[in-house]
Amino acid sequence: MPSTILAIAAHPGDGLFTMGAAAAQQIRSGGRGVFLSLSLGERGHPKIPPREYGELQRMATEKAAKQLGAKAAFLTYPDGEIPLGDEIRFAVCDQIREYKPGVVLTHWRGSWHKDHQNCHAIVQDAIFYAALPAIARKLPAHSVGRIYFAENWEDMTDFQPDTYLDVSAIYQTWLEACAAFPMWRGETGFRYNDYYRSLAVMRGCLSGFSFAVALMSSPEQREQRLKSL
Numbered sequence: 001m002p003s004t005i006l007a008i009a010a011h012p013g014d015g016l017f018t019m020g021a022a023a024a025q026q027i028r029s030g031g032r033g034v035f036l037s038l039s040l041g042e043r044g045h046p047k048i049p050p051r052e053y054g055e056l057q058r059m060a061t062e063k064a065a066k067q068l069g070a071k072a073a074f075l076t077y078p079d080g081e082i083p084l085g086d087e088i089r090f091a092v093c094d095q096i097r098e099y100k101p102g103v104v105l106t107h108w109r110g111s112w113h114k115d116h117q118n119c120h121a122i123v124q125d126a127i128f129y130a131a132l133p134a135i136a137r138k139l140p141a142h143s144v145g146r147i148y149f150a151e152n153w154e155d156m157t158d159f160q161p162d163t164y165l166d167v168s169a170i171y172q173t174w175l176e177a178c179a180a181f182p183m184w185r186g187e188t189g190f191r192y193n194d195y196y197r198s199l200a201v202m203r204g205c206l207s208g209f210s211f212a213v214a215l216m217s218s219p220e221q222r223e224q225r226l227k228s229l
């Protein structure tokens with residue numbers, strides 16, 4: 001039985017564009033998917049004021065998550081100023097204990113965006129806290145089975161994928177869900193639509209699937225313990 005995927009991103013678009021197809025595939029296979037965004041990405045539009053854009057981003061995330069059969073959750077730290085510290089680590093720890101994911105997807109650390117770097121670090125620590133029974137919170141401890149890092153155009157320094165996931169069955173649905181975001185259509189400058197739909201084609205070519213998502217597993221999780229090969 002496929003587990004729950006918890007996709008933890010700095011900004012809502014990162015969650016849906018870089019982790020959304022994997023979450024949708026998990027749901028299609030009988031698992032669950034949750035998108036947790038650490039901010040609303042409210043400062044990302046050149047013309048729409050942050051308060052208004054944040055609400056647009058929230059609505060887009062909820063609409064897209066619903067289309068994929070997933071849940072959307074938000075921690076509304078300020079876009080561009082996602083802090084490092086125990087307050088946010090414990091906030092994410094509580095979300096992990098609430099949704100009990102088997103798999104966590106998040107940003108790779110090799111990013112030029114400080115919110116993405118911080119999200120990567122926060123998630124590692126939150127997974128550690130969530131698993132420790134001695135850390136008493138409202139909910140009991142939960143151990144995440146695996147963590148994977150998503151392929152994101154802003155996080156490509158030293159990104160080396162080792163896992164390819166076939167997302168052909170949900171490719172079209174995922175594209176339709178992403179279209180809920182103004183930024184998907186290029187309104188904020190970068191051509192997200194063209195980039196991520198082509199990326200799934202390219203990763204599909206390399207993996208022998210029609211469409212695929214490439215993920216990077218955590219170096220600590222690559223160890224295998226075998227009695228024979």
Ligand SMILES: [Zn+2]
Nearest residue numbers: 010011014116
């Ligand atoms: Zn971002």
